[in-house]
Amino acid sequence: MKFTLSWLKEHLDTDASLDDIVETMVAVGLEVEAVENPEERLAAFSIGEVLEANPHPDADKLQVCKVATKDGEMQIVCGAPNARAGIKVAYAPVGAYVPGIDVTLSKAKIRGVESFGMMCSVRELEMGDDHDGIIEAPASAKVGDPVAKIMGANDPVIDFEVTPNRPDTNGVNGVARDLAAAGLGKLITPEPKPLKGAYPSPQKVVLDFPAGSENACPAFAGRYVRGVKNGPSPKWLQDRLRALGLRPISALVDITNYMSYDRARPLHVFDADKLNGVLRARLGKQGEKFLALDGKEYKVDETMTVIADDAAVLGLGGIMGGEDTGCTEETTNVFIECAYFDPLRTAKTGRKTGIASDARYRFERGVDPAFILPGMEMATQLVMDMCGGEPSEIVLAGDIPQMDKTVLFPPVEVKRLTGLDVAPQDCEQILSALGFTVRKSDPWQVDAPSWRPDIEGKADLVEEIARITGFDKLPAAPLPMLKAVETPKLTAGQERRRMARRALAGRGLLEAVTWSFLDQKHAELFMSANVIKAKGLILANPIASDLGVMRSSLLPNLIAALQRNADRGRDDLALFEVAPIYVGDQPTDHANAAGGARRSDPRRHWQGVAAKVDVFTVKADAMAALEAAGAPVASLQTAAEAPDYFHPGRSGALRLGPKTLAHFGEIHPRVLKAMDVDGPVHGFEVFLDLIPEPKKKAAKTRPALDASELLPLSRDFAFVVDEAVAAEALLKAVRGAEKKLISDVSLFDVYQGKGVPEGKKSLAVEVTLQPRDKTLTDEEIEAVSARIVAQVEKAVGGSLRA
Template identity: 60%
Template sequence: MKFTLSWLKRHLETDASIDEIADMMVRIGLEVEDISNPADALSAMSVGHILRAERHPDADKLQVCTVATKDGEKQIVCGAPNARADLKVAYAPVGAYVPGIDVTLTKAKIRGVESFGMLCSASELEISDEHAGIMELPAAAAVGTPLADLLDIDDPVIDFEVTPNRPDTNGVDGVARDLAAAGLGKLITPTPVPTDGHFPCPIAIEIDDEEACPAFLGRVIRNVKNGPSPAWLQAQLKAIGLRPINALVDVTNFLSYDRARPLHVYDTSALMGTVRARRGREGESFLALDGKTYSVDADMTVIADDEKVLGLGGVMGGEASGCTEETTSVLIESALFDPLITARTGRRTGIVSDARYRFERGVDPAGVESGMDLAVQMILEICGGEVSDPLLAGSLETAREAITFPPNEVERLTGLDVTEGEKEDILLALGFEVSRGGTWEVTPPTWRPDIMGKADLVEEIARIHGFDDLPTLPLPPMPSKRQLDRPRWLETMARAGFAEAGYLETISWAFCEDQAARLFGGETAPKLSNPISSDLGRMRPSPLPGLLAAVQRNAAYGAREVRLFEVGAGYPGDAPEDQMLIAAAVQWGAGAKTWQRPPREPSVFDAKALALEILGRLGAPVDNLMTFAEGPPHYHPGRKGRLSLGPKTTLAHFGELHPTVLKALDVSGPVIAVELYPHALPPSKAKGPSRPARQTSKLMPLRRDFAFVVDKAIAADTLLKAVRGADKALISEVHLFDIYEGDGLPADRKSLAVTVTIQPKEASLDEAAINALSAKIVAQAEKAVGATLRG
């Protein structure tokens, strides 16, 4: 949002400087992004006087001018056709920067003749688009007068960011109101004067869908004389980057910025029958004012007559009914359009307009009538003509409910010491109605849709009184119970574990497209009613969709191996309890060939090892976890698993992702994945932030190898647990190092070779003790899985 200082002073009587105004805007929550002054670009330019103009000896189209300047007489070579003696001109000296051609002037030789400066056109100084010749200044202008003073363009421009909750500050009057409430001047916004009509409105106006367009107010002005708008109006529009078009259009553009009230004007000669607001129909299209043709559909609000679409309501009008200098009769539209429909239409068409920007944030419903009154008043003053009676389709709901407001709420929530008189003065200055009593009844103005409750009133009083006065108080001490820190500790330990394992952390959207949600079991994941993008329409059931999208992007850029993880929320269902913390990781690619190892694709066993490593960091009893060869359908059948603390408490899923899932997401496989559920780990199983001291022994460990023959259906993990349980005090580790099937074994049997590490604690073991322990191991294996020693 931009406005000039002179524009602000149409609404605010103040002697404050531009810097004071900007500082106050920041204090009251209007974030100033930039202040610029067009006069600064012309600081080096001044009035010159051409004393003589002679033809260049070596160029027919150049003249050698002798110019009287503030620096004395200067010789300047000029190619403008209107350069002549006794002309007052815009003189730029050597060393000046000319913005329109992006050049800093130096002393030059042009076809052998020295030139000391430049005589400038309006376009070269970015004052206007005029470039046919150099500027011709008034004959009475004194030589040496600063050009900015002569042209009266010393008018700073403020550019500030409008927050979505303050649509009223899309108008200069809204900014002036805030500044006046903060004590920086007196609000003098002119009150619109209703104009009596001279005849009934000849254009019928109807609304077919009051949800899309609750109100449409129209008035016709006939016998207008359209043409260029007055110089003051053109200057204000140019200063904020708008191009003047003609008086009728310029008035609507001016009021859009002046009062945050978008309007539109139609040439009545292009209208056929009734003008109505309705939904679009398949197959309809129109040529818009930006020169592009847009198709419309039933999700869009259109303004149409009996034959054609005239424009998109609240977004942009059409070329066919646009006003030109030949227009003699005009229909003025002042309407309300639904913000969500307007926003969706803008996103779908890609149209960015001032009208869309304001309507999708909400406009003042009371501004429908006052905006019309202002437009009629300005058009009659500038273009003449006679106006019809107003014609309203739909209805205007401008009543606001009062908010019960205890005045001591300001002190309770902010600690500010504000007198009741100041509270009332602030609210009244901002346009609120106040009825005082034990508790106050405060009615918000129609232009403040963001005011919903008493906390909003507290914020208004606090920001105008001054956030700088907020007292500084120490925070109360945080609870020290470890249980309150456990969720954060679990997240931190999971992140640290993945990072140490060589994985890089990502942070992706908590949303994903509908197809991705369904691929990962999110059929009931919450669906967004107003997504920020069409491909982010559902809450993600798991971080995996975002991780796979990152894998695909990295692979497209030539990565050979990708290891990524994310610890964040998943939303597999739409109930509050369905939200859960998931620590997920993916690995893709064989990696580059090195002298240390050949390229190798990751497997389900890599996924299991990673899951066990992270769960171990979280305090899970990894030696006692149960492994099941099962998992969600997005994993590869036969190459997936589940780690559980008992049959029901699932701590992790792991494995290769299903090829159909990868194909749907355009990711080449294989990809291994891990999904951990840290909060499923019971508190009693977590070791907590502090771990017990490591128990070590001064005695050397012993290692014995055993080759067991078991049924092929027996999982290796089941055998390892049985062996480990033979003597938990002495056996510190059991490791599988070989699997054999084939010659010498029955078809339904396999050999599992394990290394058992025996760690004595008190004294070294003699041969008899070692043999006794070996016998216990064999007996335990036989009892648990029917294992026999391989002969």
């Protein structure tokens, strides 16, 4: 939102400086982004006087002028048709930057004649669009005077950010009201005076909405004005619009833009002679379309509010009008529309069409419904002042929405919520200055003005008083003293995620942060997990077409990230992420997971080629994350029950009883092909929330070192078992044979072939025995070995290989 200092002073009687105004705006919550002072931008340009203007010896359309300037007499070659002796001009010296042509002047020769500087046009100084000749300053101007001051281009422009809860500050009068409440001056915004209509309006308006949709446009006011003469708007209005970055078009169009910025009241002016029959506000219909004022054609559907006559759609309500009924220089009769449109429907229509207009910006945030008729009176007066004409009576379809809202407000709330000690009379003064009506009962009854839709309760009134009083006056209080004994700062879940993150980083994976959304096609590929039953949460308003579903797995985005890096030459990456996944729309329907993905080809190294990534690599990743997060990894079981997006036979799951804590393996080629990813890729996913809490509360001190002074010893066993027996079952049987002595069991060989019967396989394991009290005798070792063989035979039907 932009406005000029002189514009503000039409609403605020103040002697405050520009710096004081900007500082006060920031203090009351109107965040100023920039202040542009044209006088500083045009400081290099001054008034000069043409003393002589003689034809150029080598060019028919050029003149060699002798110009009196603040730097003395200068010779300047000029091609402007109005360059002549005796006129006052805008002089730019050598070294000046001319903004309109983006050129820094230097001494030059033009067709053999030296030129020292330039005489500028209006457009070259960005003071207008005129480029037919150089500026002719008033004869009263003196040589050396600043051009900005003489030409009235010294009005500073303030640009500030309008927060969504303050739609009233989309108008200059709203800014002036806040500054007046802060004590920076007196609010002098004039109230529009009613104009008596000279005749009944020949143009009728109606509301035509089905039941339940009446709030799309509850009120539609209009007024016919005949006999207008459209043309350029006055210079003061053109200057203000240019200061905002808007291009003046014609008086009738410029008036609507002025109303939007002066009073935050968008409206529209139709060429009445181009209307056919009754003007209706209604919902659109499939197949309808119209040509908008931006020159583009837009399709309309049944969710949009449109303005239409008996022939066609004329525009989108609250967003943009149509070109077919727009005003031109030939317009002689107009119909002014001033209506109220539903903010939510306006915002949805704007998103669908992609139209970003000043009207949409204001209507979707909320305009003052009580200003419909006063806004019509003000717009009518402006039209008559600039274009003449005779107005009709106002026609109104529907009822103007009543925004009556009374808040019960005890003044002591200010002290309780903010710590500010503001006297009740000061509270009343601030609220009254902001447009609130205060009735002093117990508690106070405060009526919010119609232009403040953000006021809901007493806390909002406290905020109003606090911001006008000054947030810089909030009392400062020291933080409470820390406790003598520090308590944990992280929850158990946060600690799990932190430790899993550290473990995976330690295994050489790089952490990635991906979107919580993904493409629906990719999401459907990963919805078959046997741990998380996800249905796919489709977003109603996605930020992009390929980010329309909440993720139920971390793997799709990680795999896609691997491919993006591979496309750029980094095909050796391994990525992980610790983040939530979403399986439903309830607060409890999300889980914390740690996932990772690896490409299978390592980089070459002078020490030799590292081993390729396989299913056991990602199993080790998952085990490391589980162990770091506190899972009892010694009790985990490996099962071949991975989801179908993993390769069968090259994947598995880690289970603790009936719970599946993780799955891992090679991503199925079918999935990679659907995602357009080059394989092979291996991945894993650990479900941190399924890890059981430890039975005992973790102690802050480390446990005693449980180490034996005696050397361990190892024995190798080769068992012949059925081909279907899982190695995990064999390892579990061996561990259970003698829990006190067996400290470790590891598989080191799997063999099928000569010497092993068909349908069987040989599993060779290394068993580590750790004596505690004494060195084991040969008899004791043999006894343990016998128990191991017996346990394996009982558990899995295995026997020692001959």
